[in-house]
Amino acid sequence: MQSFQGLILLLSSFWAERGCVLQQPYDLEVGAGTMHPDTFLRVLGPEPWRVAYVQPSRRPADARYGDNPFRLGRHFQFQAVLKPSPHDIQAQYVDSLRAMGIDLGAHDLRFEEDDWEAPTLGAWGVGWQVMLDGMEITQFTYFQQAGGLELDPISVEITYGLERITMFLGLSRNVYDVEWGGGLSYGQVRHQDEVESSKYYFEIADVSFLEEQFAGWEREAQRCLEAGVVLPAYECALRCSHAFNVLDARGAVSATERVALIKRVRDLAVACAEAYVASREKQGYPLLGANREGNADGQG
């Protein structure tokens, strides 16, 4: 039986062996691994790139006070991004399942259409949800656009839902019973966080404070962009996005405001994407030709 941390170790070495930079979780609140700048920004422009990391992903609206055995306000994604997408990437992915100890001779594996779109990032891609015995274990996406920009070369993003996979492999009925490692369960490591975060998101979060935060970080992002510092600008945009998510969970966002706030975040993301591409171009695309392993296969 694979423990939670065992799975992380395994996937990390699997993708590191395939030329990925082993990055660390981003140290800001994000809703998905895609928002990590090492995905969102690195998929832009012509430079090759391969990266893998764990990303704690916050979905305040999914928080359930630690009561629901399947839903969490914060879960962990393992994410691998390869640019350009290797021609045998599906086979590599299937190998990663074998590496987890899944005997595909005895399971049912299917790729079901599931295109991906992130309105706050001006990004979309096509791909599948990967189903193992009827369970969605991975999102598999070929990015087509990010920050409103057409992508070339194309990156592939593979996102493993770590809790789901560990639960599923052990057929555990409750996420909190999953073995984390070090002799502790997922519940022992994380339950208090889920309970208190839920309480915060749904009952305590100060709406007007968060609204100020949103507006403040938005201004700060613009100032950073004007000063020509892209990554700090993008961090401000991420903070806006998180403030929006908490406001949304708090029930403080009407349908109309929702559209308007999403647009404001997207405008920032798009501006950051454009500024990032310009900054890389100015530097002469430093990684072009650097990541030989990343360029070696595929059809490119």
Add this chain to the structure above:
Amino acid sequence: MAKGELLLEVRSEEIPARMLRPALAELEAGVFDGLASLGLAPRSIDGFFGPRRLCLVLKGSPRREADQRVQQVGPPASAAFDEDGQPTRAALGFAKRCGVAAEALQRVSLDKGEYVAVEVEKRGRPTTEILSELLPRVIAGLSWPKTMRWGSGQGPWIRPIHGIVALFEGEVVAFELFGIESGRSTCGHPVLSPEPFEVKGALDYRRKLERRSVEIDFEVRRERIAAGMRELARGLGGEVVEDPELLDKLTAICEIPGVVGGRFDEEFLALPREVLVTTLRDHQSAFSVEHKGGLAPAFLTVMDRLDDPAGLVQAGNEWVVAARLTDARFFYQEDRKLSLSEHAERLAKLTFHVKLGSYADKAQRIRQLVQILCEELQWGKDRKSAELATGLLKADLTTEMVKEFTSLQGIVGGIYAQADGAHEEVWQAIYDQYLPVTSSGSIPRGRVGMVCGIADRIDTLVGIFGLGLRPTGSRDPFGLRRAAQGLVKIVLEAELPIDLDLVAARAVLLYGDRFERTGDEVLNDLRPFLEDRVRHILGLEGFAYDEIEAGLAVGFGNLPDLRARVQALHGMRNDRGFLSVVLAAKRIANILKDTEEHSFRVELLKDDAERELYESSRDLRAEVEAAEAKGAYDECLTSISHFADVLERFFVEVLVMDEDRDLRQNRIALLQSIQRTLSRTARLTSMVVDRAELRKG
């Protein structure tokens, strides 16, 4: 190897299930048309598909194009021969290019003058060569709903392509597409039999795939799945709850048609049946199992493999189903903490449209429209129930269950209302409000459901048109076409004698000052949109276009009345007398074009034929009015058809445009009055009559 056989297989990563069939049809048509246009049409063409491959087998195409003699035209004769009649340098050059001696040049007369020309033999190209250009073009040109690029910008196609088998009579048709070279190598199931293998032709291909358990024939797969499910359901002591759409979807997502069943805890059977079936179908692509009038705690689905030796596939699916049902039960329990009327109180916070207010506002407008409808229809007895139903109609939009399963909107409200103890008429009206879902679907069961369904749709149509947001082309974000379709279908099917123009006008008033356009602008926009739906539905009922137009021109508001008139026209379609009157009506319309109204004076009648016309027309009007009062439009038209002879005699014997002004104006007045009588039931001049056909009959 069959003669003239082409085997084509395009192997890619998983293509979305819903796109496979249309793509195959387009591939078939493209290859067939491309060959046929060069005289290389195959005798038979078969297509197959699985999630990872599109496949064509053509038989009986010739090996090469037919040879042709073609005329090559060279320089003008004047420039081709000198004064002595000797070929010039231009002529010699042309002959050389064509590979003939100068003596072979002939003079030919063309429109633009005399030229030299030569007949040359054009060898037909080998089919293989033609295919190597045609196939990549057709494959790359398939029109997918959405395409992608991959790697370093390869594509666009629906998903990355991994291999192409292209064999004509066993020989490789060589081409390259998106960096992939065609050949004879393919592979089986990517996990169970990924080793590549080579094929010699179509038969060999099918056999080798079969040996690897891959079945590429959709119909065969579907039949195996259906049979497998029936057998498993019997084993579970029940029957499969049929769902052809789901069966098609499952058949499209597997190459190896295996069936797996599973069970869930009986305590979930306490959930409403609709919730169980929808959870299984939408979240797990699984069929429910019927057992003694209820559901069995079991489900059936498809796996892309033949067997489940370790029981892992079943265990996994059972685990997911349990999680899904736990979620559904959580939503159900959360929802049931409040009564449906308490849920309704939250509608004030749910936006219908930013400029049109909340769902609470909408519910209020629906309530008033429903009262108007009950009054119009003289359904006084239903007013009370209708009032109750409208108060709860949209409440389920605030429930967790509908947020999770939008396809259950209405149904969830109906179930919750029933659980709250609502009267049957009330909960059924809520349950049925979105019916009919398709153009052939059933309409709400009861009167209350019908008026609610009509009021809701009219309110939406008027509201969105009020903002000037009518659908354009394929863009219809508010689903207005479906709303209008459902509205028209309810009214026609239940034969409700309501005036849609009037109801729409009342709906405009209920919006108060929310629109920036005038009520008339809104209604004038909406009317043709609704008329289009009426045309569509009456067309589906089998009425001809001109019959519908003729009826619509006279009246639209009351749809059952419109249909009765169109029905009467349809019945008279082949009546000689009636058709002759139609022609006469067109003639009258021509004569009366641009004339002013004149008054008729009986003493000015001169000829017998016009006196007869006058007298018959008075009888006709009386008959038509009497029949019309009964709604007997067939009788109206029968009377009109008897008018043919009198009209014919009049036009033969009487000149309308007499030189005498009084006589002329009197005859015009007579025709004007007749025109009014003839156009009461339908605008006869819209009818299309084949004169030749009429003369023959």
